[in-house]
Amino acid sequence: MKKYDLIATSAMGLEAIVAKEVRDLGYDCNVENGRISFKGDGTAIARSNLWLRTADRIKIKVGEFRATSFDELFEKTKALPWEDFLPENAEFPVSGKSVKSKLFSVSDCQAIVKKAIVARLQNHYKRTTWFEENGPKYKIEVALLKDVATITIDTSGAGLHKRGYRADQGEAPLKxxxxxxxxxxxxxxxxxxxxxxxxxxxxxxxxxxxxxxxxxxxFNREFISEDWPIIPTSVWEQARNEAEDLAxxxxxxxxxxxxxxxxxxxxxxxxxxxxxxxxxxxxxxxxxxxxxxxxxxxxxxxxxxxxxxxxxxxxxxxxxxxxxxxxxxxxxxxxxxxxxxxxxxxxxxxxxxxxxxxxxxxxxxxxxxxxxxxxxxxxx
Structure with a gap:
């Protein structure tokens, strides 16, 4: 199974705890502010979504590069292998953020990344028209920090704190x-x-x-990546069976x-x-x-x-x-x-x-x- 660059995102101050959880699952990792990076296949995506108690989300890092102009952002995004992730009918909204970067207009960055992905997929799938986007959802994010763009796909969907048991809550619930x-x-x-x-x-x-x-x-919730063709249903079934056996x-x-x-x-x-x-x-x-x-x-x-x-x-x-x-x-x-x-x-x-x-x-x-x-x- 194909290996991916994965990121478990974390609240400030919890990075070391998330990293310990990732290592306990059997994956080596690197710790930075707010993110824990590790490599893993589809099984790693399923297991880390099911098991990580203190991470916010699990993302696939598609690419990371320096971008100080819109042309550069477009070309470098287009150069990434989007066809390895997105099927022809994928729905792929693009969100963004920019901190201390020359490309500070988030809406422009989102539009350019979207356009670059479409150009790459049109070329790959031999299409001249726009895509219908009526298939599985892939939430893409472009995050710019000090002129370095990191482009990710979210595998979790709703944040991992949403376990599915909160019927009601008080004024200031603890995550x-x-x-x-x-x-x-x-x-x-x-x-x-x-x-x-x-x-x-x-x-x-x-x-x-x-x-x-x-x-x-x-264990009691669903994840956005369960609908993706790149992770077979059997992988999710196996990960859930493992969770059941270990409880x-x-x-x-x-x-x-x-x-x-x-x-x-x-x-x-x-x-x-x-x-x-x-x-x-x-x-x-x-x-x-x-x-x-x-x-x-x-x-x-x-x-x-x-x-x-x-x-x-x-x-x-x-x-x-x-x-x-x-x-x-x-x-x-x-x-x-x-x-x-x-x-x-x-x-x-x-x-x-x-x-x-x-x-x-x-x-x-x-x-x-x-x-x-x-x-x-x-x-x-």
């Missing part, structure tokens, strides 16, 4: 890809208890359950999500049910200050309110103080909190063991990590 990253950045394993005391619509507990049972996050549905889990808002608890329950995990996760209405635990050596992951709106700030700061006091007895538990509040540690009452810069959408946040005592080694 599923970031929620998965928050879980993967902890020391949690499926045999330990897991709590999200600010569960909102349930995204973090649901992602933890998918990780705990090794369920491929893309550990018998793994018992102790996962709890709680929220102060009873409406969010109901939404979280519906979303977990949609994900097929309704019986595995317990949701309840509760204030974080009232959290008590019976087990040891668990993990708490939370995305609490940040107090971004001025009126909310005093209440949020008070809640951080009360949370810090409530968590004092949990010395065997590891606690991870994501917030943009710069004074979190002093309000919580304890410096973090480690913190990591992450972006929640466009909000710069820190992921505060408090590591608990290590569990005793099992007796021989």
């Amino acid at each position: 599923e890809t970031l929620a998965a990253a928050l879980v993967l950045l902890t020391n949690w394993t499926a045999d330990r208890p897991f709590i999200d005391p600010f569960c909102g619509s349930g995204t973090i507990p649901i992602e933890a359950a998918l990780i705990g049972q090794n369920i491929a996050p893309g 550990n549905y018998d793994q018992p889990l102790i996962i709890t999500g709680s929220d102060i808002d009873h409406r969010m608890v109901k939404i979280a329950e519906e979303n977990a049910f949609e994900a097929g995990l309704g019986d595995l996760i317990t949701f309840k209405q509760m204030r974080v200050q009232d959290l008590t635990v019976k087990q040891d050596y668990g993990v708490i992951v939370g995305n609490p309110p940040y107090g971004e709106r001025l009126g909310d700030k005093p209440a949020v700061e008070q809640m951080y103080r009360e949370m810090g006091k409530a968590f004092v007895p949990l010395d065997t538990w590891s606690i991870y909190m994501l917030t943009s509040h710069p004074e979190f540690e002093s309000l919580y009452g304890k410096p973090a063991t480690k913190k990591r810069k992450l972006f929640n959408g466009f909000i710069r946040t820190d992921y505060y990590q408090y590591w608990g005592k290590r569990p005793p080694r099992p007796q021989e």
Whole structure:
């Protein structure tokens, strides 16, 4: 099967996690800002779409070249082997972006790339007329950065964060890809208890359950490249069968999500049910200050309110103080909190063991990590 240059796109700060996931699938990769590059065939496209929990999309890189004039953009785009990807009836909209480049008019760049692809395909398919574009869809992007054009085809369709289980959501839902990253950045394993005391619509507990049972996050959705002739249907069937075989549905889990808002608890329950995990996760209405635990050596992951709106700030700061006091007895538990509040540690009452810069959408946040005592080694 033909090998392609593939790119897994990533939110800022998550590149290393996406790269680890790509390597875990068995592909060597290079890491740059916002993208992880690797080589792979149709099977790699199917597997990476199904399995990558923290990537935004999987794209095929068709070409990368320097372009400082429209003529240059046209000729170099036309020189690419578009017939290797697009059938005669392909529907191929072109989107674009331009940063710090001489060719700054995005609409002109899109039109020129489209025209160049048509010219190449007309020559290949011996056509003098325009194409009908009534076949499978190929979303092409021309991205210019410092006069270097990268032309890609998106293999995912809807972003990979769209797992297909979100029946409803709250005001500021956490992206599923970031929620998965928050879980993967902890020391949690499926045999330990897991709590999200600010569960909102349930995204973090649901992602933890998918990780705990090794369920491929893309298992219940479709991808745009499933309709492409260059990837046989059998390749997708094989990749889905592999995902089914690797899922550990018998793994018992102790996962709890709680929220102060009873409406969010109901939404979280519906979303977990949609994900097929309704019986595995317990949701309840509760204030974080009232959290008590019976087990040891668990993990708490939370995305609490940040107090971004001025009126909310005093209440949020008070809640951080009360949370810090409530968590004092949990010395065997590891606690991870994501917030943009710069004074979190002093309000919580304890410096973090480690913190990591992450972006929640466009909000710069820190992921505060408090590591608990290590569990005793099992007796021989």
